Amino acid sequence: MLFVWDKSLEIGNDKIDSQHKEIFKRVNKLLSAMADGSGKDTIGKLIEFLTEYVVSHFDAEESLMRKHHYNEYQLHKMQHKLLTTDVLRIKQEFEGQGASSDLVIQIQKKVCNWLKSHISTEDKKFVLTTKNTEHL
Ligand SMILES: [Fe+2]
DSSP states (O other): OOOOOOGGGOOSOHHHHHHHHHHHHHHHHHHHHHHTTOOHHHHHHHHHHHHHHHHHHHHHHHHHHHHTTOTTHHHHHHHHHHHHHHHHHHHHHHHHHOSOHHHHHHIIIIIIIHHHHIIIIIIHHHHHHHHHHHOO
C-alpha cells in the first residue's frame, strides 16, 4: 500500500526530482500513520506537512517554467491547481470525519495515482522540451 518511487519517475532535473522524492516520503508517512491508526493530531499534522510541501513544490516548478518560457505553462499550472484542490478537500474531509478508509482510498487514487502519471508525463515533457529548445 506504500507509494513506491521508481527510476521511471526521474525526470532529469535534480532539484525537481529530489522534491518529488520528498513528496513520496511525506505521502508514505501519512499513509503509514493512517494504517497504524495514529491519533487525529498526528495525522492532521502529516496532512498539513504534505499540503505545504506540495504547494511549495508546485510554486518552484511553475517558477522554473516561467523562467524557461514553457509554452504549456498555463495548462500545467491548471493541473497543479486541480491536485491542490483535491489535497485541500482531503484535508477538509479529514477534519470533518477523521481518518476513514474512504480517505485512504482517496489519497491513493487522487494523490498517488495522479502524481505518478503527472510526473511521468507532464513534468517529463517540460524537462524534455526545455532541453530540446534551450540546449540545457
Ligand atoms: Fe508538475
